[in-house]
Amino acid sequence: MSLRTHTCGALRADHVDQTVSLCGWVNSYRDHGGVIFIDLRDREGITQVVFHPENADAHATGDRLRNEDVVRITGTCLRREEGMANPKLVTGEIEVDARQVEILNKADTPPFTPDDAARTGEETRLRYRFIDMRRPAMQNILRTRHRVAKLMRDYFDENGFYEVETPFLCRSTPEGARDFLVPSRLQPGEFYALPQSPQLFKQILMSGGIDKYFQIVRCFRDEDPRADRQAEFTQLDVEMSFIDQEDVMNTHEGLMRRIWKEVLDVDVPEIRRMTYAEAMNRYGSDRPDLRFDLELIDVTDIAKGTDFKVFTASIEAGGIVKAIRVPGGAKLSRKETDTLAEWVKQFGAGGLPVSKRENGAWSTGIAKFIEPVGDALAERLGAQDGDLVCFGVSNKPAVVHRVLGELRIRLAHDLGMIRDDQWEWLWVIDFPLVEWDDDRKRWHSLHHPFTSPNPEDMDKLESDTANVRSWAYDLVLNGSELGGGSVRIHDTETQKRVFKVLGIDEEEARAKFGFLLDALRFGAPPHGGIAFGLDRIVMHLCGTTNIRDVIAFPKTQNGADLLTEAPSEVDLEQLKELHLRVNLPQPAATPTPTA
Structure with a gap:
């Protein structure tokens, strides 16, 4: 015979006056001047349960309940008093008047509760994954x-x-x-x-x-x-x-x-x-994010006409120059563009040449080098006042694609160009x-x-x-x-x-x-x-x-399972059965001090 008649997400106004049995975890406890309320939670939802002093045995047991206790409650489904319905819950029109309470498992004080999980470090949540799983989001x-x-x-x-x-x-x-x-x-x-x-x-x-x-x-x-x-x-x-x-x-x-x-x-x-060729040429990636523009535009032929040695030397070595026009990007400060220049170095770039379009001309960054070809460059890029232009240059086209491909994603995130509801x-x-x-x-x-x-x-x-x-x-x-x-x-x-x-x-x-x-x-x-x-x-x-x-039971960044503490050492006899011997690297010797 089942311990429950309904789940904690099932009761509605249609169930009023029925005797029901619910099982679950205590999600919260409130004492309102002798009348005790708990929210009872299972995977299907939450139901409010009320303990009135006139039901003495149930009230006494209810008074002992705390978060994450596992209980079975039998009582009458009642409509909540006028003005007390909770529209945030699908069960918010009703509550259960507890008549019998059975504590199935009294819980120790947990390291965190499901409601606290968002404010709890991931390492703690993974170590106590069985609590983390009780979250409705999980x-x-x-x-x-x-x-x-x-x-x-x-x-x-x-x-x-x-x-x-x-x-x-x-x-x-x-x-x-x-x-x-x-x-x-x-x-x-x-x-x-x-x-x-x-x-x-x-x-x-x-x-x-x-x-x-x-x-x-x-x-x-x-x-x-x-x-x-x-x-x-x-x-x-x-x-x-x-x-x-x-x-x-x-x-x-x-x-x-x-x-x-x-x-x-x-x-x-x-x-x-x-x-693949089009994806790499236009977006610098074989998995391009198409929720925003910021396409890579080849400006190698125009860059040849500048005196900027970073451009001309790479082109002479068989390289390319490409650019991204960032609408409204001129609002980025020198400090912010310098930060981007350092960031792109991890992808093989030597730096990040930039310039801004303001008052119909190029300003800041490498403006003095590109001014002789400024009109042609603006036309090629469709540059408007208020835009930032970022250049990728290398004698290896793959480096240019990777640098600008990564940069366009960061810029789109930093500048809020992506809508969450886009597919x-x-x-x-x-x-x-x-x-x-x-x-x-x-x-x-x-x-x-x-x-x-x-x-x-x-x-x-x-x-x-x-x-x-x-x-x-x-x-x-x-x-x-x-x-x-x-x-x-x-x-x-x-x-x-x-x-x-x-x-x-x-x-x-x-x-x-x-x-x-x-x-x-x-x-x-x-x-x-x-x-x-x-x-x-x-x-x-x-x-x-x-x-x-x-994933129900994931590993951490270093491959550890914090719940089961895997990987772990094994018994020597197990290794002998498998004809294995562990040969760990020895720690480096500490040098002996000399006089």
């Missing part, structure tokens, strides 16, 4: 996360996909981020790896004739956590056979429309496409297949080595490698990458050619990916897929910028 996030996962499963079921589980204990094939390794007890000296992605398995599922696969799956990457990234995360993983790039993108546009409509009642329009969607397509790694002196995959080159560029694979496009695509929302994928290589010869470009010889390919290569040899269909960060999707839906807010 419960709404987890409810939203559940709804999103269910919507995904329903959508893919309706579209003929099978949900298939793939292994967690896999072969280590490090590509990019480091693997989490798991020692094998039965094969001494050998290790499993936790999957960074089910990539190889889902391709094998396509070779196995599954045709349409999806999975909501945990993945692991041993990398430094960031605000939008965790070492342990959840992704929606999808693969489809007999498709092209448009099939994959159209299928997942439909998914996003379903989710945003069901959760937020927001209509997602047809999502536009933008090439700007974008597919970025035509990524380069590979990038050159100066440190290792070799090409590496921009996505992964199983991404198919664009068929139109196959003849350039060995001869003009830098300009080979891939059949890859990322879905971007408000400057955040929600997910990315590609059409895969499905024939052995193309896969060998790509491996060769990447410097992966046959022996290495066989050792790392032999099982996939076998699957390709024995008849793999054309296939492609995508993966979305479930955590990131929920972040957008719930309006938070911290991934830890949307």
